[in-house]
Amino acid sequence: MKKNYIMTPGPTPVPEEVLLEIAKPIIHHRTPQYQEIFKKAVEGLKYLFKTQNDVFTFASSGTGAMETAVINLLSKGDKAIVVRGGKFGERFGEICSAYGIEVIPIDVEWGKPVEPEVIKKTLSENKDVKAVFTTLCETSTGTKNDIEAISKVASSTKAVLVVDAISGLGADDMRTDEWKVDMVVSGSQKGVMLPPGLAFLSVSKRAMDMAKASDLPKYYFDLKAYKKSLDKNDVPWTPAVSLVRGFCKSIDMIKEEGLENVLARHARLAIGTREAVKALGLELFSASPSDAVTAVKVPEGVDGQNLVKTMRNKYGVTIAGGQEHLKGKIFRIAHLGYMIEFDTTTALSALEMVLKESGYKFKIGSGVGAALQAFAETQKTVGV
Amino acid sequence: MKKNYIMTPGPTPVPEEVLLEIAKPIIHHRTPQYQEIFKKAVEGLKYLFKTQNDVFTFASSGTGAMETAVINLLSKGDKAIVVRGGKFGERFGEICSAYGIEVIPIDVEWGKPVEPEVIKKTLSENKDVKAVFTTLCETSTGTKNDIEAISKVASSTKAVLVVDAISGLGADDMRTDEWKVDMVVSGSQKGVMLPPGLAFLSVSKRAMDMAKASDLPKYYFDLKAYKKSLDKNDVPWTPAVSLVRGFCKSIDMIKEEGLENVLARHARLAIGTREAVKALGLELFSASPSDAVTAVKVPEGVDGQNLVKTMRNKYGVTIAGGQEHLKGKIFRIAHLGYMIEFDTTTALSALEMVLKESGYKFKIGSGVGAALQAFAETQKTVGV
Numbered sequence: 001m002k003k004n005y006i007m008t009p010g011p012t013p014v015p016e017e018v019l020l021e022i023a024k025p026i027i028h029h030r031t032p033q034y035q036e037i038f039k040k041a042v043e044g045l046k047y048l049f050k051t052q053n054d055v056f057t058f059a060s061s062g063t064g065a066m067e068t069a070v071i072n073l074l075s076k077g078d079k080a081i082v083v084r085g086g087k088f089g090e091r092f093g094e095i096c097s098a099y100g101i102e103v104i105p106i107d108v109e110w111g112k113p114v115e116p117e118v119i120k121k122t123l124s125e126n127k128d129v130k131a132v133f134t135t136l137c138e139t140s141t142g143t144k145n146d147i148e149a150i151s152k153v154a155s156s157t158k159a160v161l162v163v164d165a166i167s168g169l170g171a172d173d174m175r176t177d178e179w180k181v182d183m184v185v186s187g188s189q190k191g192v193m194l195p196p197g198l199a200f201l202s203v204s205k206r207a208m209d210m211a212k213a214s215d216l217p218k219y220y221f222d223l224k225a226y227k228k229s230l231d232k233n234d235v236p237w238t239p240a241v242s243l244v245r246g247f248c249k250s251i252d253m254i255k256e257e258g259l260e261n262v263l264a265r266h267a268r269l270a271i272g273t274r275e276a277v278k279a280l281g282l283e284l285f286s287a288s289p290s291d292a293v294t295a296v297k298v299p300e301g302v303d304g305q306n307l308v309k310t311m312r313n314k315y316g317v318t319i320a321g322g323q324e325h326l327k328g329k330i331f332r333i334a335h336l337g338y339m340i341e342f343d344t345t346t347a348l349s350a351l352e353m354v355l356k357e358s359g360y361k362f363k364i365g366s367g368v369g370a371a372l373q374a375f376a377e378t379q380k381t382v383g384v
Numbered sequence: 385m386k387k388n389y390i391m392t393p394g395p396t397p398v399p400e401e402v403l404l405e406i407a408k409p410i411i412h413h414r415t416p417q418y419q420e421i422f423k424k425a426v427e428g429l430k431y432l433f434k435t436q437n438d439v440f441t442f443a444s445s446g447t448g449a450m451e452t453a454v455i456n457l458l459s460k461g462d463k464a465i466v467v468r469g470g471k472f473g474e475r476f477g478e479i480c481s482a483y484g485i486e487v488i489p490i491d492v493e494w495g496k497p498v499e500p501e502v503i504k505k506t507l508s509e510n511k512d513v514k515a516v517f518t519t520l521c522e523t524s525t526g527t528k529n530d531i532e533a534i535s536k537v538a539s540s541t542k543a544v545l546v547v548d549a550i551s552g553l554g555a556d557d558m559r560t561d562e563w564k565v566d567m568v569v570s571g572s573q574k575g576v577m578l579p580p581g582l583a584f585l586s587v588s589k590r591a592m593d594m595a596k597a598s599d600l601p602k603y604y605f606d607l608k609a610y611k612k613s614l615d616k617n618d619v620p621w622t623p624a625v626s627l628v629r630g631f632c633k634s635i636d637m638i639k640e641e642g643l644e645n646v647l648a649r650h651a652r653l654a655i656g657t658r659e660a661v662k663a664l665g666l667e668l669f670s671a672s673p674s675d676a677v678t679a680v681k682v683p684e685g686v687d688g689q690n691l692v693k694t695m696r697n698k699y700g701v702t703i704a705g706g707q708e709h710l711k712g713k714i715f716r717i718a719h720l721g722y723m724i725e726f727d728t729t730t731a732l733s734a735l736e737m738v739l740k741e742s743g744y745k746f747k748i749g750s751g752v753g754a755a756l757q758a759f760a761e762t763q764k765t766v767g768v
Binding site for chain 2: 004006008010011012013014019020022023024025026027028029031059060061062063064067071094095098099100187189195196197216217218219220221222237238239240241242243312318320
């Protein structure tokens with residue numbers, strides 16, 4: 001018998017209750033019945049984003065909402081600072097370039113967080129910058145940026161701050177209003193425990209004013225149309241009805257657990273994973289590890305791509321490998337969304353089995369043991 | 385007890401088997417397992433579109449694929465003919481305008497099909513037109529255009545033909561290759577019996593060449609990225625995994641019935657509905673009725689918006705009202721996707737109940753009777 005476990009930083013496992021909610025007979029979206037569902041979803045998003053700003057929902061992947069942020073906020077010839085410390089930071093730059101936005105890149109070594117001081121310096125040297133784009137958790141490297149500190153730097157200038165929290169939301173704390181973040185992007189197949197197909201974007205009043213003045217061409221992702229509809233508890237185009245309905249079930253589960261407990265659970269799983277990595281004699285890739293996903297350097301003598309493949313094909317445990325130039329050099333274990341301690345020990349168990357088969361020298365069980373030890377020590381709000 | 389029936393031209397009912405497929409545990413999209421699913425989906429789309437062209441899948445509503453067609457095919461300052469005979473034809477015009485494409489409108493009275501001769505004349509007066517945008521079934525009016533005849537007219541010029549078959553595909557015959565249609569758009573929540581959230585676009589070699597040369601800004605909907613991925617049996621951004629998986633189940637059902645039988649079934653349900661409309665003393669709205677949806681004029685003395693509302697709230701039967709200036713003037717009954725004779729008789733039964741309550745004079749049962757009579761006469765390939 002083989003069981004399948006998805007331990008990637010998106011898609012993440014979907015709770016059975018949510019899957020069943022998604023499987024309910026379809027309803028029409030221009031009905032009071034759907035309006036109730038949509039209203040609840042919007043309220044849930046505000047809770048998750050810790051914001052009173054509007055939060056918009058798109059039938060798209062997270063990349064669609066990243067594009068929405070860029071093309072609504074900016075106008076032709078605008079300048080933007082883009083923090084590029086991984087694949088997804090780079091994506092913001094690619095989107096800007098596609099629309100003729102002048103990109104002022106801040107290139108950060110993959111695995112390192114961006115220094116807020118560098119953003120401060122770049123902003124002071126480029127007073128006409130309209131926006132700063134960065135990530136909460138850079139999924140490709142498992143690196144968390146200090147959004148609070150970045151926001152302090154940005155909010156003293158006229159530039160608006162846009163944060164890609166696609167994989168971070170619900171795992172790393174994201175205080176949209178308290179930190180004055182104008183736009184926050186997220187997606188469904190991560191911390192909110194849904195299949196892929198929905199993307200989210202919170203928009204401050206200041207960002208919406210810029211959207212009203214933006215002259216970049218757009219239609220499907222035009223925030224003006226979404227705003228006009230949202231004010232009537234509606235959406236401009238046909239929404240992904242079943243996923244929005246599933247989201248209402250997810251948010252029920254998140255609210256029942258309590259967002260702070262959800263964050264604490266992610267932190268605990270991440271700590272356990274990091275302790276296991278150390279106990280196994282492995283090295284973390286990131287200098288500022290996120291609580292959404294842990295990136296680990298592939299040890300010398302082990303074939304990194306084969307490790308990921310064997311974990312999936314032989315043991316049914318799907319983790320993520322490295323992307324771009326990190327292919328084969330790192331592997332990434334998520335603790336994101338519908339995951340508890342025993343999901344982490346399962347991932348670590350499969351990892352240990354494959355490491356052993358690869359000839360890597362370590363004491364078997366030491367990784368899982370270190371994780372359990374960490375769980376025992378950090379056991380607080382959420383019972384195991 | 386109340387049962388709910390969705391009889392709108394999108395979303396349409398989703399078969400239980402498909403709902404259960406969608407509810408399966410999520411899998412990662414960068415795996416051989418997903419590649420198998422995706423490959424099957426692409427083959428299924430080619431079967432449905434009757435094409436050997438590439439067919440691309442987007443995580444978006446149909447509007448996203450309409451925009452994809454416009455912004456990939458055209459370049460700045462290009463001219464396009466847009467047939468505007470309803471809300472969705474107009475949408476093509478709005479998208480073109482949003483991107484600075486010069487729109488040469490062919491305005492058709494809502495409910496009338498476009499005359500191919502008018503397109504011919506407009507093309508001959510505007511030899512620099514790059515594309516003609518029209519619809520197979522204009523959902524807002526239930527009107528079918530003669531794509532074969534339009535294509536004959538367009539294919540003798542350099543203009544490419546783009547057809548919105550969002551609601552038409554699988555109901556009205558769409559022979560992409562035989563009729564030489566360069567781009568065909570469709571969506572998931574219609575004839576393919578899925579929840580909303582996926583959109584499809586078939587692209588001829590000629591259209592792809594234009595896409596490679598297009599200078600309109602784009603990112604999420606950039607066909608070059610999709611084409612590069614498709615050639616490796618992959619997608620550029622995270623796909624709506626569960627919906628694509630559901631599509632594989634839908635296409636199994638469609639193939640088992642046979643596409644020609646599926647079309648014949650839609651035709652039969654449409655004929656039955658039209659016969660019922662006549663028997664009830666009502667009038668069809670469209671001069672060229674589609675087999676996807678039947679639009680009916682609201683008779684004098686009956687409140688059209690209330691009729692739709694009462695059918696939904698009292699009887700659980702959700703049909704569609706009129707849009708824009710047709711609000712309250714027409715209602716629309718779909719026979720689209722997962723529907724058989726008894727779905728049509730259910731819709732007609734609820735309609736008769738509400739008409740009777742509205743004080744409209746007719747012999748009760750006459751509509752359902754006329755439909756049954758038509759079904760008996762047209763019973764051929766599909767057993768009832």
